[in-house]
Amino acid sequence: MKSIEVMVKSLRNVAIWLFVYAIVLTASGSILLLSPVTNNFLGMLIAVSPVIPVAFILHSIMQLLQHSDELQQRIQLLSIGFSAATTGLGTFAYGLLENYIGYPQFPPLPSSFILPIMVFLWAIGMLYFKWRYR
Amino acid sequence: MKNILKILRAERDWSQADLAEKLGVSRQTVNAIENEKYDPSLPLAFKIAELFEKKIEEIFVPEQKNNSH
Numbered sequence: 001m002k003s004i005e006v007m008v009k010s011l012r013n014v015a016i017w018l019f020v021y022a023i024v025l026t027a028s029g030s031i032l033l034l035s036p037v038t039n040n041f042l043g044m045l046i047a048v049s050p051v052i053p054v055a056f057i058l059h060s061i062m063q064l065l066q067h068s069d070e071l072q073q074r075i076q077l078l079s080i081g082f083s084a085a086t087t088g089l090g091t092f093a094y095g096l097l098e099n100y101i102g103y104p105q106f107p108p109l110p111s112s113f114i115l116p117i118m119v120f121l122w123a124i125g126m127l128y129f130k131w132r133y134r
Numbered sequence: 135m136k137n138i139l140k141i142l143r144a145e146r147d148w149s150q151a152d153l154a155e156k157l158g159v160s161r162q163t164v165n166a167i168e169n170e171k172y173d174p175s176l177p178l179a180f181k182i183a184e185l186f187e188k189k190i191e192e193i194f195v196p197e198q199k200n201n202s203h
Contacts, residue, residue, distance in 0.1 A: 069158070069159040069160050069163050070159070070163070070174070070175050070178060071159070071160065071162065071163040071166055071172050072160060072162075072163070074172075130162070132171075133162065133166045133171055133172055134162065134165065134166070
């Protein structure tokens with residue numbers, strides 16, 4: 001399979017599993033909030049279930065990297081670096097703002113939001129670095 | 135790094151896609167090398183040299199430093 005085909009397939013898989021992640025996250029949260037599970041083990045399984053689609057997202061990303069040529073790998077490295085740096089800096093800054101007592105108030109950022117933010121910024125970074133090397 | 139990849143490719147009447155397929159890389163990679171936006175790795179440079187039956191230094195030339203002093 002050509003690298004471009006692998007890339008399209010991997011990106012499609014990332015999008016699909018991100019969508020599944022959103023559904024599982026909502027479902028898991030709703031179940032736990034609306035009808036508290038009495039069995040602790042089952043409760044923990046439901047709470048952690050969004051990890052499954054996340055594992056598939058990571059698998060798709062690894063496939064994408066493995067089948068890419070050297071320039072594509074460089075673009076991916078720069079994109080992931082950009083995503084990690086901006087997410088890290090952004091959430092760190094937001095975390096400091098959460099301590100700010102005044103107006104406006106900054107509600108706590110759920111840690112489950114971090115992965116979608118990272119994937120979004122990874123895509124933005126990829127578009128930018130692909131443009132730079134066009 | 136300067137290179138004559140575009141000239142060599144044109145001499146053989148290959149498209150960027152043709153060359154990319156022969157090298158096992160994406161068309162974007164060939165385009166980036168030709169436009170001198172990306173320097174290939176040593177293994178890829180050897181592959182290019184082998185394909186065009188030339189030495190690496192006949193295809194890729196380091197840019198001259200501008201020593202004005």
